[in-house]
Amino acid sequence: xxxxxxxxxxxxxIAVAGDRxxxxxxxxxxxxxxxxxxxxxxxIVLFALFVFPVYWMVNTSFQPNNEIRGSELHFWPxxxxxxxxxxxxxxxGRTPFFPAxxxxxxxxxxxxxxxxxxxxxxxxxxxRFRFASRRTFIITILVVQMIPGEAMIVxxxxxxxxxxxxxxxxxxxxxxxxxxxxxxxxxxxxFVNGVPVxxxxxxxxxxxxRSSAFWRVxxxxxxxxxxxxxxxxxxxxxxxxxxxxxxxxxxxxxxLPVWLRTxxxxxxxTNWAGVMAGSTLMAIPVIIFFLIVQGRxxxxxxxxxVKG
Amino acid sequence: MTTxxxxxxxxxxxxxxxxxxxxxxxxxxxxxxRRGGFTPYALLTPALIVLGIIVGWPLVQxxxxxxxxxxxxxxxGAPPEWVWFQNYADVLTDPVxxxxxxxxxxxxxxxxxxxxVLGTLIAVMMTRLNKGFRLxxxxxxxxxxxxxPLTSTVxxxxxxxxxxxVINNVLVNVFGLEEYFQHSWLIEPLSxxxxxxxxxxxxxxxxVAFTLYAGLxxxxxxxxxxxxxxxAGGFKRFRLIxxxxxxxxxxxxxxxxxxxxxKVFTQIFALQDIGGIRALTNTLGVYxxxxxxxxxxxxxxxxxxxxxxxxxxxxxxxxxxQVTKEEEL
Numbered sequence: 001x002x003x004x005x006x007x008x009x010x011x012x013x014i015a016v017a018g019d020r021x022x023x024x025x026x027x028x029x030x031x032x033x034x035x036x037x038x039x040x041x042x043x044i045v046l047f048a049l050f051v052f053p054v055y056w057m058v059n060t061s062f063q064p065n066n067e068i069r070g071s072e073l074h075f076w077p078x079x080x081x082x083x084x085x086x087x088x089x090x091x092x093g094r095t096p097f098f099p100a101x102x103x104x105x106x107x108x109x110x111x112x113x114x115x116x117x118x119x120x121x122x123x124x125x126x127x128r129f130r131f132a133s134r135r136t137f138i139i140t141i142l143v144v145q146m147i148p149g150e151a152m153i154v155x156x157x158x159x160x161x162x163x164x165x166x167x168x169x170x171x172x173x174x175x176x177x178x179x180x181x182x183x184x185x186x187x188x189x190x191f192v193n194g195v196p197v198x199x200x201x202x203x204x205x206x207x208x209x210r211s212s213a214f215w216r217v218x219x220x221x222x223x224x225x226x227x228x229x230x231x232x233x234x235x236x237x238x239x240x241x242x243x244x245x246x247x248x249x250x251x252x253x254x255x256l257p258v259w260l261r262t263x264x265x266x267x268x269x270t271n272w273a274g275v276m277a278g279s280t281l282m283a284i285p286v287i288i289f290f291l292i293v294q295g296r297x298x299x300x301x302x303x304x305x306v307k308g
Numbered sequence: 309m310t311t312x313x314x315x316x317x318x319x320x321x322x323x324x325x326x327x328x329x330x331x332x333x334x335x336x337x338x339x340x341x342r343r344g345g346f347t348p349y350a351l352l353t354p355a356l357i358v359l360g361i362i363v364g365w366p367l368v369q370x371x372x373x374x375x376x377x378x379x380x381x382x383x384x385g386a387p388p389e390w391v392w393f394q395n396y397a398d399v400l401t402d403p404v405x406x407x408x409x410x411x412x413x414x415x416x417x418x419x420x421x422x423x424x425v426l427g428t429l430i431a432v433m434m435t436r437l438n439k440g441f442r443l444x445x446x447x448x449x450x451x452x453x454x455x456x457p458l459t460s461t462v463x464x465x466x467x468x469x470x471x472x473x474v475i476n477n478v479l480v481n482v483f484g485l486e487e488y489f490q491h492s493w494l495i496e497p498l499s500x501x502x503x504x505x506x507x508x509x510x511x512x513x514x515x516v517a518f519t520l521y522a523g524l525x526x527x528x529x530x531x532x533x534x535x536x537x538x539x540a541g542g543f544k545r546f547r548l549i550x551x552x553x554x555x556x557x558x559x560x561x562x563x564x565x566x567x568x569x570x571k572v573f574t575q576i577f578a579l580q581d582i583g584g585i586r587a588l589t590n591t592l593g594v595y596x597x598x599x600x601x602x603x604x605x606x607x608x609x610x611x612x613x614x615x616x617x618x619x620x621x622x623x624x625x626x627x628x629x630q631v632t633k634e635e636e637l
């Protein structure tokens with residue numbers, strides 16, 4: 001019985017199989033080509049929809065403020081200007097940018113380093129050892145991830161306030177470490193699981209001690225996992241908004257998201273060109289970072305976290 | 309306690325154009341673990357201390373506060389008064405709370421369904437695209453995915469701006485819809501949530517599409533070919549082979565979306581800053597913030613927070629079950 005593939009079928013995931021059935025091409029080649037053509041056109045439309053806001057943000061940020069308030073749209077910054085960036089970065093009348101950038105960088109980097117270290121130890125514990133409450137611990141980790149930050153924010157505020165750590169780097173960092181830890185432990189657990197114990201044992205037969213076998217054999221193999229997990233922690237801490245809004249509200253202790261918000265609640269009409277320049281400053285580094293590392297990161301996650 | 313951003317959670321996703329040549333390798337044998345006496349506990353200590361301080365203790369405090377009359381006076385040292393279930397009774401009989409709850413659930417429902425349907429369609433579409441077009445779409449979605457939620461809200465807010473927004477401008481000048489001249493998208497609650505929904509779905513689709521696409525590429529070609537030789541048609545193959553492969557990934561993704569959309573904060577909060585009416589557009593997360601932090605009523609805020617947490621935890625039980633079914637712990 002010959003297989004008949006309906007040309008232009010809507011079912012995906014089996015396109016490869018469809019290609020291999022030669023008769024499909026003979027019976028419905030024209031319609032098939034039409035489908036491919038339509039899908040390609042659709043993918044361009046979708047690409048435009050996904051990219052447009054990013055493009056519009058950058059485009060607006062390079063236009064003079066009086067020009068974006070005209071009835072005419074400028075899809076390209078004809079009168080290219082860097083004034084908005086100048087305003088956002090150096091205008092003394094605004095919440096300053098550079099301290100916020102500094103706070104964001106310091107808090108984020110500290111969070112990533114501390115969370116990775118703590119999570120790594122915990123991941124080794126749950127993957128390499130047997131102990132009474134192992135399963136409970138892992139399930140707790142999964143459940144803790146689901147508690148909404150907004151629900152906890154008041155009591156977290158009071159704990160941090162009690163230690164006089166409001167508006168400090170340390171206070172926010174502790175909170176962020178706790179925020180990213182569950183996910184970090186869970187993901188690293190998958191990566192450590194992926195390195196067979198046999199490798200360590202082989203090294204021990206060759207004369208390594210147990211700990212040096214771990215550090216010399218297993219640890220280097222975990223580097224991609226640590227990078228992937230670290231990047232996710234970085235993005236989470238960099239983008240976090242609610243906690244920073246409540247815990248670090250003073251201008252000198254703000255992080256970038258809270259800084260960006262000050263533009264929205266400023267008195268008078270919103271300076272949209274300035275806001276877009278601010279948004280670009282906050283988003284572009286993340287986007288570039290994301291695009292560079294994502295291949296390594298996502299493939300690492302697939303092999304590490306999923307196939308555990 | 310978590311503020312996981314969408315797309316940054318434990319779930320698979322695909323590298324662009326990454327087609328594993330072979331089906332997934334068989335699951336390795338159960339890893340051997342040794343008894344370590346105190347070692348594992350020592351290794352867990354730092355993580356447990358941090359989680360205990362920032363999650364455990366505040367959680368206890370939250371529950372305690374929800375049984376107390378706790379206002380601004382108590383913040384400054386006055387002893388709180390125990391009112392037991394009075395806060396819960398107040399909240400549960402408050403029509404404002406029910407309006408917020410219903411609004412949150414409806415909004416999250418529409419967002420999740422839209423995201424899952426569009427995400428699935430795009431994932432399926434990606435398997436049928438030529439390499440070049442697939443890369444193009446992948447790059448577009450990565451850009452949207454990488455945008456910080458606050459930034460994307462601000463940018464969409466500008467695009468929907470009443471006076472100078474690109475959307476009103478195009479509707480009036482290109483499509484000739486004069487009624488959109490200086491049309492305010494955020495003042496009317498339904499339209500406010502339309503904008504919020506667009507922002508959230510736009511940001512969430514990439515994660516869903518990449519994850520499901522990764523799942524689709526795991527379906528072994530051999531099995532599909534065999535089914536095809538046995539005479540299974542396109543739809544039958546999807547229903548009997550592709551879907552069962554995809555189902556666990558689909559479920560986990562959907563549950564994560566439900567949880568994220570139920571506790572949405574940043575997008576709603578920032579959009580209210582730009583121009584919405586707070587009282588008519590609060591969702592649970594924002595309502596907790598308004599009651600506790602802005603309103604200074606920590607007792608009632610605590611009760612709302614506990615109710616929200618219970619709601620989300622009961623949904624996350626399904627998530628935990630799915631994940632533990634998928635993976636050996």
